[in-house]
Amino acid sequence: MTNEIRTIFNRIAPVYDQLNDWLSLGQHRIWKEMAIKWTAAKPGDTCLDLCCGSGDLALRLARRVGLTGKVYGVDFSPNLLENAKQRSQTQYPQPSISWVEANVLDLPFENNQFDAATMGYGLRNVTDIPRSLQELHRVLKPGAKAAILDFHRPNNQQFRTFQQWYLDNIVVPLADRLGVKEEYAYISPSLDRFPIGKEQVEIARQVGFASATHYPIANGMMGVLIVSK
Numbered sequence: 001m002t003n004e005i006r007t008i009f010n011r012i013a014p015v016y017d018q019l020n021d022w023l024s025l026g027q028h029r030i031w032k033e034m035a036i037k038w039t040a041a042k043p044g045d046t047c048l049d050l051c052c053g054s055g056d057l058a059l060r061l062a063r064r065v066g067l068t069g070k071v072y073g074v075d076f077s078p079n080l081l082e083n084a085k086q087r088s089q090t091q092y093p094q095p096s097i098s099w100v101e102a103n104v105l106d107l108p109f110e111n112n113q114f115d116a117a118t119m120g121y122g123l124r125n126v127t128d129i130p131r132s133l134q135e136l137h138r139v140l141k142p143g144a145k146a147a148i149l150d151f152h153r154p155n156n157q158q159f160r161t162f163q164q165w166y167l168d169n170i171v172v173p174l175a176d177r178l179g180v181k182e183e184y185a186y187i188s189p190s191l192d193r194f195p196i197g198k199e200q201v202e203i204a205r206q207v208g209f210a211s212a213t214h215y216p217i218a219n220g221m222m223g224v225l226i227v228s229k
């Protein structure tokens with residue numbers, strides 16, 4: 001399963017950023033900025049971006065922590081990490097980011113290292129959600145916050161119907177035109193089996209987070225889980 005997920009993300013790497021902009025009508029940038037603000041990361045902090053992909057959240061964190069801070073972006077897709085590296089090299093001044101190829105279920109960091117963390121559209125894709133949150137908990141400093149952004153199934157039936165319609169009739173057909181139909185068709189079943197907000201809160205509390213709150217955004221079609229150690 002892990003290899004299949006990595007293959008999906010390696011395959012979509014050439015079109016990933018473009019499709020996110022087109023398919024969310026640019027909205028994913030706003031959702032990511034909300035997640036960054038919720039982490040309360042500040043200048044000089046050492047931050048972590050799990051499942052960093054092409055680096056959107058890591059680059060935003062780097063802007064917040066400034067040149068006195070440091071960001072680590074972790075992902076297991078070499079192709080998306082290559083895009084992230086190229087993006088960071090074109091920035092001025094050069095952000096202080098290390099791109100780390102690793103599995104987020106087994107993080108290559110000591111305990112209690114990070115002041116803040118993000119995870120964008122990663123939790124739904126890991127093969128073991130409690131383990132992933134446990135690893136995040138282990139590497140955060142006591143009191144540190146993390147913001148976990150992902151798709152969510154709205155309570156409101158009309159928005160849920162719209163979300164499903166949009167995935168089936170806009171997202172998959174457009175991805176098909178770019179040769180990545182199967183990869184984007186994977187979003188819908190992955191969302192069906194993803195725990196809803198209150199279940200995510202329960203798992204976060206079980207692995208030891210002192211607080212956990214889930215905020216539905218975009219009419220509940222997306223959500224941000226905020227945890228603090």
Ligand SMILES: C/C(=C\Cc1cc(O)c2ccccc2c1O)CCC[C@H](C)CCC[C@H](C)CCCC(C)C
Binds near residue numbers: 012019125163183186
């Ligand atoms: C940045 C976004 C999704 C990232 C993403 C996550 C995955 O798990 C994938 C799995 C397989 C292939 C691709 C991805 C992937 O790109 C969120 C925005 C992009 C979405 C494709 C757009 C979804 C739109 C909402 C259902 C409704 C938006 C309504 C309105 C137009 C704003």
Ligand SMILES: C[S@@+](CC[C@H](N)C(=O)[O-])C[C@H]1O[C@@H](n2cnc3c(N)ncnc32)[C@H](O)[C@@H]1O
Binds near residue numbers: 052121
């Ligand atoms: C949808 S992308 C999100 C990328 C980026 N965070 C964003 O918001 O645009 C999901 C990412 O999770 C990564 N991923 C999934 N499972 C992983 C795991 N167990 N370890 C490391 N990376 C993983 C994939 O390689 C992919 O880059």
